[in-house]
Amino acid sequence: MNFNDYKIKNDPQTAAYKALEKAKAVQGKLNAVVSYVDPQARLDELKEIEPNGKMHGIPIVLKDNVNTKGILTTAGSRILGNYIAQYDATIVEKLNAAGAVLIAKSSLDEFGMGGTNLSAATGPVYNPYDLSRMSGGSSGGSAVLVASGVVPFAIGSDTGDSVRKPASFNGVVGFKPTYGRISRYGIIPYASSLDHVAFFTRNVADAATSLEVLAGRDDRDMTSLDLPVEPYRDRLNADLAGKKIGILTNVLDAIHDPEILSMFNGLIAKLKERGAEIVEIEMNQDLLSAILPTYYIIANAEATANHSNLDGLRFGVQKDGDDVDEVMTNSRTAGFGKLIRKRFVIGSYALFVENQDKLFRKAQKVRRLIVEDLKKALSEVDGLIAPAAANVAPKLNDTSLDQLSSTYLIAENFMVMGNFSGCPSITVPLGYKDGLPVGVNLTCNLYDEQTTLDLALAIEQATGLSDQIKEVA
Amino acid sequence: MKQYEPEYFKTLAKQLRFSLSDTEAKDIADEFGILLDQMRLLDKIDTEGVLEMVYPIEAETSFMREDEIGHTFTVEEAMANAPRKAKDHFVTVKVVG
Numbered sequence: 187m188n189f190n191d192y193k194i195k196n197d198p199q200t201a202a203y204k205a206l207e208k209a210k211a212v213q214g215k216l217n218a219v220v221s222y223v224d225p226q227a228r229l230d231e232l233k234e235i236e237p238n239g240k241m242h243g244i245p246i247v248l249k250d251n252v253n254t255k256g257i258l259t260t261a262g263s264r265i266l267g268n269y270i271a272q273y274d275a276t277i278v279e280k281l282n283a284a285g286a287v288l289i290a291k292s293s294l295d296e297f298g299m300g301g302t303n304l305s306a307a308t309g310p311v312y313n314p315y316d317l318s319r320m321s322g323g324s325s326g327g328s329a330v331l332v333a334s335g336v337v338p339f340a341i342g343s344d345t346g347d348s349v350r351k352p353a354s355f356n357g358v359v360g361f362k363p364t365y366g367r368i369s370r371y372g373i374i375p376y377a378s379s380l381d382h383v384a385f386f387t388r389n390v391a392d393a394a395t396s397l398e399v400l401a402g403r404d405d406r407d408m409t410s411l412d413l414p415v416e417p418y419r420d421r422l423n424a425d426l427a428g429k430k431i432g433i434l435t436n437v438l439d440a441i442h443d444p445e446i447l448s449m450f451n452g453l454i455a456k457l458k459e460r461g462a463e464i465v466e467i468e469m470n471q472d473l474l475s476a477i478l479p480t481y482y483i484i485a486n487a488e489a490t491a492n493h494s495n496l497d498g499l500r501f502g503v504q505k506d507g508d509d510v511d512e513v514m515t516n517s518r519t520a521g522f523g524k525l526i527r528k529r530f531v532i533g534s535y536a537l538f539v540e541n542q543d544k545l546f547r548k549a550q551k552v553r554r555l556i557v558e559d560l561k562k563a564l565s566e567v568d569g570l571i572a573p574a575a576a577n578v579a580p581k582l583n584d585t586s587l588d589q590l591s592s593t594y595l596i597a598e599n600f601m602v603m604g605n606f607s608g609c610p611s612i613t614v615p616l617g618y619k620d621g622l623p624v625g626v627n628l629t630c631n632l633y634d635e636q637t638t639l640d641l642a643l644a645i646e647q648a649t650g651l652s653d654q655i656k657e658v659a
Numbered sequence: 660m661k662q663y664e665p666e667y668f669k670t671l672a673k674q675l676r677f678s679l680s681d682t683e684a685k686d687i688a689d690e691f692g693i694l695l696d697q698m699r700l701l702d703k704i705d706t707e708g709v710l711e712m713v714y715p716i717e718a719e720t721s722f723m724r725e726d727e728i729g730h731t732f733t734v735e736e737a738m739a740n741a742p743r744k745a746k747d748h749f750v751t752v753k754v755v756g
Binding site for chain 2: 632
């Protein structure tokens, strides 16, 4: 059911409580919710305003790294296990103004630092299509709550594909607009030069409406873009005549699953039939192979600095100690999960004076070269596409992929280019392999969300895969 | 202490104000080889004369504003999540004897 169906078929009260009931019903299987939110106060507020908001009465979920006044906000970490936010993030104010009704906060990899959702303090999130598989992360809770029909919209955050990859694994739309397009004020950070607010819907038209609600300059976020918010939904146009789409061949060469490749080639044939000019684009292989280590160095170094304020002294869970140093050490040891502590160690390693030139600054320079190569590719086309992952969602304990292979380094991680560059990037459903969803990713030029949505709509029409829901019995 | 031995990572963790168990330190040491191999992929790339890229959009987005009170927190809000407090102060264990 899309936004318009919700508005036609449900009054806000019924919609909110049905969604809340369903979230509770699937929790035992999906483990996607950190906190339920009583929607009544919000529903009472809604009665006092005109029902013409773009998301009036739409039940929604927020990733639990979004500050929500008076509501537990953990960022998926034990150290914030008792943290009650004292203010609303800008996006919460915008969603409220549009008439949305929050029913739950969703699980994430701790502080968004992961791609599996296995590191959440509340435990793994399970894939509704196969409960023995992962949701993907870090916005796994939000992804599966949209995929399983609980809500038609959920907020995520995307630092290195954390919305676009779980969108692929769960058969939904995952959209990360241009860096700065949506304010990050009130989002608990991971890596500030890469963090984007992003979101899940079940169709491209709803993604366009959602962007209209969320976008816009915010003086409280110094990276916020001062650009007008366009009527993206009204302007949606799936006509491919005159459109040039580039296939990123490095990614295809790194995928070895014939079914995924066949699905992708089938889509390309349909896009050609619809009038698109298709060209092959080959980027510099060495640069693409360096995406993951570049990301790892920059993201972990920024995270190490960002999270140094989590000391258990002024907020968060405090553990006893004989002096201030010991209180901080004990609080952080108990408060951070194993994976996060590992990432902080790596980040710190890259920031050591003796490593700063060799690793941190080198990574920042390589980032520029990757972005320049991406922009060169995008200068020749309207959008670049490739399968969003090398395969379907892995089993929870699957570590079989060779971490130096091109499949791992490129096919599983190329979408990080969207974070390096800030370019708008969207994943939409491509098809199913053995009943499990696979997505296709599209990346377009900076600031050009309209073309991103237009091409995504054309893909959605070509596949016929909109409004996909996997009911969890 | 040899670099990339478990003790090395324990020392790094201590500087970051947390501890690693023996098993955790050994796991990081074991995995670090792969990570170094991945990091070496950067060495293949000539970055001579290339400027660091710090933010994806390098246009100016910050500006000077009028010196007016905007969003503020009350003392109660600022201290609402303090584990220990007394009046308007955070309370910690003694810093000096």
